[in-house]
Amino acid sequence: MSYEVRYSDSAKGRGLFSKTKLLCDTTILEEDPLVSCQFQWNAAYQYLACDHCLRPLETAQENATRLTGKMVELPHPECCCTDKSRFSSCPSCGLQYCSTECREEAYNQYHRILCTQTTDKNSSHPLEQLNEAWKQLHYPPETSTIFLVVRLLARILQAPNREAAIAQTLQFCHHTVNEDADLAHKLLGEKFAGQLSLLHNLLVAAVPHEGIEQFLTFEGFQSLLALIGTNGQGLGTSAISQWVKNTGTLPISQEERENLDSFVDNLYIQMDSNVGEFLNNEGVALYALQSACNHSCSPNAEPRFEHNNHRLSLVATRDIEEGEEIFISYLDECILGRSRHSRRKELVSNYLFECHCSKCEAEADEPDVTSEEDDDAEESMEDSS
Ligand SMILES: [Zn+2]
Ligand SMILES: [Zn+2]
Ligand SMILES: [Zn+2]
Incomplete structure (x- = not known):
C-alpha cells in the first residue's frame, strides 16, 4: 500500500500519509463508502440514479433530452455506459438499482430495515414524513441529507457485529456536545435551527431503537448531524459527462472531432440555460479513509469519481514525497481562491x-x-x- 493512517502532529489527530513517492495524477487509493445517499430534491426532480451507488439510470441521450428540455439525438450512442439490461428493483418497495449486486448489497447493509414495503408512496410512513420535512428545510443547492444518518443507523442495526459497527461510527465523532450542537445548527442553517427537534422526533419514529439508543437521544442525534456535516463528501454522477469522456477516445478524423466538440459545447450551453448548475445526480457519502485526510488550502490530492458511481478515487494533484502528509481541500474552489x-x-x-x-x-x-x-x-x- 502506498499510504498509511497515523497520528498527525499538525492536525492533532489522524492523518493520511504517503509511504512511497507518488507522482502527480497517481491514484493513491480507491474506496467504497460506508454509506451514501442521493439528495432528496435531486431524486424528486427525476435525476435517476441507482439507490445504492448513484450510478445514472438514464442513458446519455435521455439525460441530455431531460436536461435541455428538448429531444436530443446523440451521435456515437455506443459511448453511453448505461446498461438497462442489468437494472434491478426491490421487489417490495420498487426502489431502482443499477444491478443485482447493488440491490443485494443495499438490502444486506441497510435496506432490509428501511424497506417501506409498499409500491405506492405512502405519505404516512415515518420515513416519508422525514423525507418531506427535510426537503422543506433544505432547498437546492443541497449539501447534505438526513437519509445519510438514517442509512448509517440502519447499517448499525443490520451489522453482523453491532459493537464493531458502533465503534466504526464513533470514530467519526470527535467533538464536544456544544460543538456538535453548533455544527448541527450550521447544517440546518440559522433559519431552521428551531426545527432540530422536529427532525429528531421524526427520525426516532422512523427507525427501530434497540441497540442504537445512544444515537437516538437528542444529543446523539446532534452528534450524527455534526458527523455528516464535517465528514460527508459530496459526490456527483452523470450519464452525459461519461458519454463525453468516452467520445474523447474515439478514433475519428480531425474534422469529425471538431464537429463533435462544437456539438458538445452547444449541448452544454442548452443544458445550462435550462437547468443551470444542476447537471448531475448528486448526493453525499461517508468514507473511512478519505475522512482521515486532513485539510490544506494548498492540497496535494483530490477526491474524484472516475467510476461514475459512489466509489471514490483519491488522486495526487502534484508529486508527493515519501512520508509526506496527504491533504485534500474541504473548501470549494471558489472559497479556496479567497484570502x-x-x-x-x-x-x-x-x-x-x-x-x-x-x-x-x-x-x-x-x-x-x-x-x-x-x-x-x-x-x-x-x-x-
Ligand atoms: Zn448501483
Ligand atoms: Zn425495498
Ligand atoms: Zn489553510
Whole structure:
C-alpha cells in the first residue's frame, strides 16, 4: 500500500500519509463508502440514479433530452455506459438499482430495515414524513441529507457485529456536545435551527431503537448531524459527462472531432440555460479513509469519481514525497481562491478548526480581509475594467 493512517502532529489527530513517492495524477487509493445517499430534491426532480451507488439510470441521450428540455439525438450512442439490461428493483418497495449486486448489497447493509414495503408512496410512513420535512428545510443547492444518518443507523442495526459497527461510527465523532450542537445548527442553517427537534422526533419514529439508543437521544442525534456535516463528501454522477469522456477516445478524423466538440459545447450551453448548475445526480457519502485526510488550502490530492458511481478515487494533484502528509481541500474552489482570513473563517465555522496549513502559515502576515471585502474588491475591479 502506498499510504498509511497515523497520528498527525499538525492536525492533532489522524492523518493520511504517503509511504512511497507518488507522482502527480497517481491514484493513491480507491474506496467504497460506508454509506451514501442521493439528495432528496435531486431524486424528486427525476435525476435517476441507482439507490445504492448513484450510478445514472438514464442513458446519455435521455439525460441530455431531460436536461435541455428538448429531444436530443446523440451521435456515437455506443459511448453511453448505461446498461438497462442489468437494472434491478426491490421487489417490495420498487426502489431502482443499477444491478443485482447493488440491490443485494443495499438490502444486506441497510435496506432490509428501511424497506417501506409498499409500491405506492405512502405519505404516512415515518420515513416519508422525514423525507418531506427535510426537503422543506433544505432547498437546492443541497449539501447534505438526513437519509445519510438514517442509512448509517440502519447499517448499525443490520451489522453482523453491532459493537464493531458502533465503534466504526464513533470514530467519526470527535467533538464536544456544544460543538456538535453548533455544527448541527450550521447544517440546518440559522433559519431552521428551531426545527432540530422536529427532525429528531421524526427520525426516532422512523427507525427501530434497540441497540442504537445512544444515537437516538437528542444529543446523539446532534452528534450524527455534526458527523455528516464535517465528514460527508459530496459526490456527483452523470450519464452525459461519461458519454463525453468516452467520445474523447474515439478514433475519428480531425474534422469529425471538431464537429463533435462544437456539438458538445452547444449541448452544454442548452443544458445550462435550462437547468443551470444542476447537471448531475448528486448526493453525499461517508468514507473511512478519505475522512482521515486532513485539510490544506494548498492540497496535494483530490477526491474524484472516475467510476461514475459512489466509489471514490483519491488522486495526487502534484508529486508527493515519501512520508509526506496527504491533504485534500474541504473548501470549494471558489472559497479556496479567497484570502487567508476568508478561508480560515469558513473552516472555523463549518469544521471548527484553525487552519495552520503551509499556505496559511506563509500568508500569516496578510491583513485580515473578510470575504465581504473580498467581494467588494472583486466588484470594484470589475467596475474599473
Ligand atoms: Zn448501483
Ligand atoms: Zn425495498
Ligand atoms: Zn489553510
